[in-house]
Amino acid sequence: MNALAPVLASVSGTDFIQNLVSGLALGSKYALIALGFVVVFRATGVINFANGAFVLVGAYMTYQFFQTWEINFYLSILLAMAFGFLLGVVLEALVLRRLVGEAPFTVIMVTIGLLFVMDNVVTAVWGATNLDLGDPWTGNVVEVGGVRMSHRDLWAMAFTATVLAAFLAFFRFSSMGLAMRATAADPEAALAQGISARAVYRVAWGIAGLVAALAGLTFATGNANIQPTLGLIALAAFPAMILGGMDSPLGAVIGGIIIGLVQQMTELYAFEYLEWAGRNPQTVAPYVVMIIILLVRPYGLFGTPEVRRV
Amino acid sequence: MDKRWRRLLAAFLASMLLLGACGGRDDDNDNGDAAPPADDTPTDTADDDDDGNDDEPPGDPEPGPGFDGETIRLGVLTPTSGVVAIIGEPLTAGNQAYFDYVNEELGGIAGQYRVELVIEDTAYDPSTATQRYAAVRDDVVAFVQILGTPVVNALLADLIDDDLVGGPATLDSAWVRQPNLMAIGGPxxxxxxxxxxxxxxxxxxxxxxxxxxxxxxxxxxxxxxxxxxxxxxxxxxxxxxxxxxxxxxxxxxxxxxxxxxxxxxxxxxxxxxxxxxxxxxxxxxxxxxxxxxxxxxxxxxxxxxxxxxxxxxxxxxxxxxxEGAEYGDESVPGMAELVRIKDTYAPDQAPDLYFNFGYLQAMAMTQILEQAVANGDLSREGIIQAMADVDELTFDGLSGDYGYGPAEDRVPPLVSSxxxxxxxxxxxxxxxxxxxxxxxxxxxxxx
Structure with missing residues (x-):
C-alpha cells in the first residue's frame, strides 16, 4: 500500500480515469482484431496472420467508398465490410483450401506471406502517404464527470460489443456456428454428419475479413491516420487472442481489453517509474502480461484445453 | 470447368499480387533510364558547363567498384516499404529527378559520366539496412541517401571500414564531424x-x-x-x-x-x-x-x-x-530551377519537403563527384578526398550553404525557417x- 502511494499521488484521479477509458477503447479495437483471429482458429485450427491484411484493406476500402466514390459514410462502412467478407472467401478458395491437410506451420507461413503481399498491393494502389478518412466522428467528444470520451472511441466500443454478441449468438444458435465447432473438433466426424468442411472454412474466412474490415475502420478514424502500416497493428492484438484463449470470442474481447489497459497504463507511468526498463516498456508490457497469464493458465483465460498449439 | 475457372482466377490474383509487389520498390530503379529527355539539347549544355576545368584538364578516373568508366552508380538506402516509406519515396524521387537532369541536360557528371541509382529498401530498420548495405556496397561508389538516424548509426562503422561516403537523409549534428558522411542542411x-x-x-x-x-x-x-x-x-x-x-x-x-x-x-x-x-x-x-x-x-x-x-x-x-523557402518562391534563385526540374523529370510528384531534400542531396553529391573527377579519382578514397577538397557546398538559396573541407573544419548552416x-x-x-x-x-x- 505504501509503495503505491507516490505512484497514485503523481497522477491526478481524472488522468487515471481518462487513461482507463482510453485503454478500454484501445482494447476494444484490439478485441475486434482478435475476434477475427478467433473465428478462423475456431473453425480451421489455423492462426491467420493475414488478418492484418484484412484490417489494412478494410481501412483503405472505407476510404475508397467514402472519399473517392463519395458514398454515404455509414454505407461505406457496410460496403467495406462486405468487401472484407468477399476478400476472405476468395483467399480461402484460391489459396487456403489448397493447403487443407498440410502441416499447420505451412499454412501459418502462407498467411504471413499474404499479409506482406497485401501490404505491397495496398501501397501500389493507394500510395505510401497518409490518407485522411474525413470521418464525421473525429474531433467530437462527450464529457461525463470531467472525463472525455471521443465519438470514435464510443463507436469502437459499440462495434466490439455488437460483434461479440453476434459471435456468441452465431456459435450458439446458428447451424453454421455449430458446424464450425463440430468441424474444428473433428473434421471427419463432422463430414460423416453431412457438414461441409469447405463451406465452413469459407464462411469462417469471410467473417474474419468482415470483422477485420470493421477493425480497420476504427484504426483509420482521426486525422490523416490511414497508412500502409495499419496491418501490422494486428500483430499487437495477437497477445489478446492468446491470453484470452485462442478459440474463445469472449476471451478475445477480455484479452483485447486487458492488452489495451496494460499498454495505456504502462505508458502513463513508464516515464516516471519504469526508466530502468529501458526504452518503450509499454510496447513490451502486453507480452509480459501474456506470458504471466499463460504460465498460470496455459490455454488462456477462456481457452479450451484441447486446443492444439503451434 | 470449375477447376479451369479457379486456375484462371488464381493466375489473375497471382499476377495482381506480383504487380503490387513490384510496384513497391524496383519501379524507382527503372525511372532513371526511362526519364523523358529534356526539350533542350543536352550535348550543347554539357560542353558549355565544363567551367573550372578548362585550364587543367583532369586525367580520366580509373574504373573501380561502382564505376565502369562510363556510369557512376550511387546507392540509396531508404524505406520504400513500411511506415517511413512516406518519407523515403519522395526523397528518392528528389535524388532521381536531379540526376535525371544531370544526365539529360548536363551530359552527366563533368559532362561525361552518367549517374545511376541503386535503390534498396531498408524498411527503416537498422538490421535490414545492414543486410541491404552489404548486398550493394561493392556495386556503388557512394551512397547518396541513407535515411534514418538509427540506420545511419548502424551503418557508420561499415562506411568507415569500407571507405564509403554516405549522405544521411537525417540532420543529426553528430554527422558534421564524420569524414565519411556527406551532411547537408542545418542539423x-x-x-x-x-x-x-x-x-x-x-x-x-x-x-x-x-x-x-x-x-x-x-x-x-x-x-x-x-x-x-x-x-x-x-x-x-x-x-x-x-x-x-x-x-x-x-x-x-x-x-x-x-x-x-x-x-x-x-x-x-x-x-x-x-x-x-x-x-x-x-x-x-x-x-x-x-x-x-x-x-x-x-x-x-x-x-x-x-x-x-x-x-x-x-x-x-x-x-x-x-529551412529554405516556401515552395515556388522564385525570389530564391534555386527555386525556379527546382520547380522546372520537378515538373520535367518527376511530373507526377506533388510538391514535397522530402522531395526537395532528396534534390539537395543530389546537388551536393554532384558537386563532390565533380571535384573527384577534377582530381581524376572516382575511387572510394578519391571521393572522401574530394569532400575534403570542396570548400563549400552551395544550394542556390534552397538551403544554407555548408562550409566543407576536412570534417573538423565543416560549418553547417546556422539558419532555420x-x-x-x-x-x-x-x-x-x-x-x-x-x-x-x-x-x-x-x-x-x-x-
Whole structure:
C-alpha cells in the first residue's frame, strides 16, 4: 500500500480515469482484431496472420467508398465490410483450401506471406502517404464527470460489443456456428454428419475479413491516420487472442481489453517509474502480461484445453 | 470447368499480387533510364558547363567498384516499404529527378559520366539496412541517401571500414564531424534551438511554458538536445519532456493520451514535437479531442506531410521548423530551377519537403563527384578526398550553404525557417520567418 502511494499521488484521479477509458477503447479495437483471429482458429485450427491484411484493406476500402466514390459514410462502412467478407472467401478458395491437410506451420507461413503481399498491393494502389478518412466522428467528444470520451472511441466500443454478441449468438444458435465447432473438433466426424468442411472454412474466412474490415475502420478514424502500416497493428492484438484463449470470442474481447489497459497504463507511468526498463516498456508490457497469464493458465483465460498449439 | 475457372482466377490474383509487389520498390530503379529527355539539347549544355576545368584538364578516373568508366552508380538506402516509406519515396524521387537532369541536360557528371541509382529498401530498420548495405556496397561508389538516424548509426562503422561516403537523409549534428558522411542542411539541433529562440522572440509568447514531446530513440534525442540548448541560453525551464515509442514494425497503436495527460498536467503551452510524419495526425487528433487544452506545437521538419495542411487543429496551432523557402518562391534563385526540374523529370510528384531534400542531396553529391573527377579519382578514397577538397557546398538559396573541407573544419548552416500550415499553397506550408538565426547559434558544439 505504501509503495503505491507516490505512484497514485503523481497522477491526478481524472488522468487515471481518462487513461482507463482510453485503454478500454484501445482494447476494444484490439478485441475486434482478435475476434477475427478467433473465428478462423475456431473453425480451421489455423492462426491467420493475414488478418492484418484484412484490417489494412478494410481501412483503405472505407476510404475508397467514402472519399473517392463519395458514398454515404455509414454505407461505406457496410460496403467495406462486405468487401472484407468477399476478400476472405476468395483467399480461402484460391489459396487456403489448397493447403487443407498440410502441416499447420505451412499454412501459418502462407498467411504471413499474404499479409506482406497485401501490404505491397495496398501501397501500389493507394500510395505510401497518409490518407485522411474525413470521418464525421473525429474531433467530437462527450464529457461525463470531467472525463472525455471521443465519438470514435464510443463507436469502437459499440462495434466490439455488437460483434461479440453476434459471435456468441452465431456459435450458439446458428447451424453454421455449430458446424464450425463440430468441424474444428473433428473434421471427419463432422463430414460423416453431412457438414461441409469447405463451406465452413469459407464462411469462417469471410467473417474474419468482415470483422477485420470493421477493425480497420476504427484504426483509420482521426486525422490523416490511414497508412500502409495499419496491418501490422494486428500483430499487437495477437497477445489478446492468446491470453484470452485462442478459440474463445469472449476471451478475445477480455484479452483485447486487458492488452489495451496494460499498454495505456504502462505508458502513463513508464516515464516516471519504469526508466530502468529501458526504452518503450509499454510496447513490451502486453507480452509480459501474456506470458504471466499463460504460465498460470496455459490455454488462456477462456481457452479450451484441447486446443492444439503451434 | 470449375477447376479451369479457379486456375484462371488464381493466375489473375497471382499476377495482381506480383504487380503490387513490384510496384513497391524496383519501379524507382527503372525511372532513371526511362526519364523523358529534356526539350533542350543536352550535348550543347554539357560542353558549355565544363567551367573550372578548362585550364587543367583532369586525367580520366580509373574504373573501380561502382564505376565502369562510363556510369557512376550511387546507392540509396531508404524505406520504400513500411511506415517511413512516406518519407523515403519522395526523397528518392528528389535524388532521381536531379540526376535525371544531370544526365539529360548536363551530359552527366563533368559532362561525361552518367549517374545511376541503386535503390534498396531498408524498411527503416537498422538490421535490414545492414543486410541491404552489404548486398550493394561493392556495386556503388557512394551512397547518396541513407535515411534514418538509427540506420545511419548502424551503418557508420561499415562506411568507415569500407571507405564509403554516405549522405544521411537525417540532420543529426553528430554527422558534421564524420569524414565519411556527406551532411547537408542545418542539423535538427539547429532547427530546434532556432525555433525556440524565434518563439520567445515574439513578445506575445514571453513566459509561455515550454515542453517537448519526442520519440524515444536517437532521432527524438536530437530535437530534445536542441531545445535544451535553447532553454539554457534563454534561461527558461523545460517543464515536461514526454516521450513515445518510435515507429517500428512491432509498435502497438498509439493514442498519445498518456503523453497529453503529462503535458497538460505540466501546464505546457508550447510543445516542441520531435517525430516522423506517421505520428503527427494522431497527435493532432488527440489534442483536438481534448477539450480546453490547445497548446501550440512546433514540429521538427520530418513531422510534416502535405495532407496535414487540411487538419483544423494544426492550422490553428502548429508551426514547422525547417529551412529554405516556401515552395515556388522564385525570389530564391534555386527555386525556379527546382520547380522546372520537378515538373520535367518527376511530373507526377506533388510538391514535397522530402522531395526537395532528396534534390539537395543530389546537388551536393554532384558537386563532390565533380571535384573527384577534377582530381581524376572516382575511387572510394578519391571521393572522401574530394569532400575534403570542396570548400563549400552551395544550394542556390534552397538551403544554407555548408562550409566543407576536412570534417573538423565543416560549418553547417546556422539558419532555420519557420512555416505554418496553409492548405492553399503547395506543400501546404507558408513561410512565417525565413533564415532565422538564434544569437547563440554559433556557440553550439558539433561533436
Amino acid at each position: 535538427y539541433q539547429t532547427q530546434a534551438f532556432n525555433a525556440i529562440d524565434w518563439w520567445y522572440s515574439q513578445d506575445e509568447n514571453e513566459g509561455t511554458v515550454l515542453c517537448t514531446l519526442a520519440s524515444d530513440d536517437e532521432y527524438g534525442d536530437t530535437g530534445v538536445e536542441g531545445v535544451e540548448f535553447a532553454a539554457d541560453n534563454l534561461g527558461i525551464d523545460i517543464a515536461v519532456q514526454a516521450e513515445f515509442p518510435a515507429p517500428s514494425p512491432t509498435r502497438a497503436a498509439q493514442t498519445f493520451e498518456s503523453q497529453i495527460s503529462q503535458l497538460q498536467g505540466g501546464g505546457c503551452e508550447v510543445i516542441f514535437f520531435v517525430a516522423t510524419a506517421s505520428d503527427t495526425g494522431q497527435v493532432a487528433t488527440a489534442l483536438s479531442e481534448n477539450t480546453g487544452y490547445n497548446p501550440t506545437v512546433i514540429g521538427q521538419s520530418p513531422s510534416w506531410l502535405g495532407p496535414f495542411a487540411g487538419i483544423p487543429y494544426l492550422q490553428e496551432n502548429f508551426y514547422l521548423a525547417s 519557420i512555416f505554418r500550415p496553409n492548405p492553399d499553397v503547395p506543400m501546404g506550408l507558408e513561410a512565417v520567418e525565413r533564415d532565422w538565426e538564434a544569437p547563440f547559434a554559433g556557440d553550439y558544439v558539433y561533436e
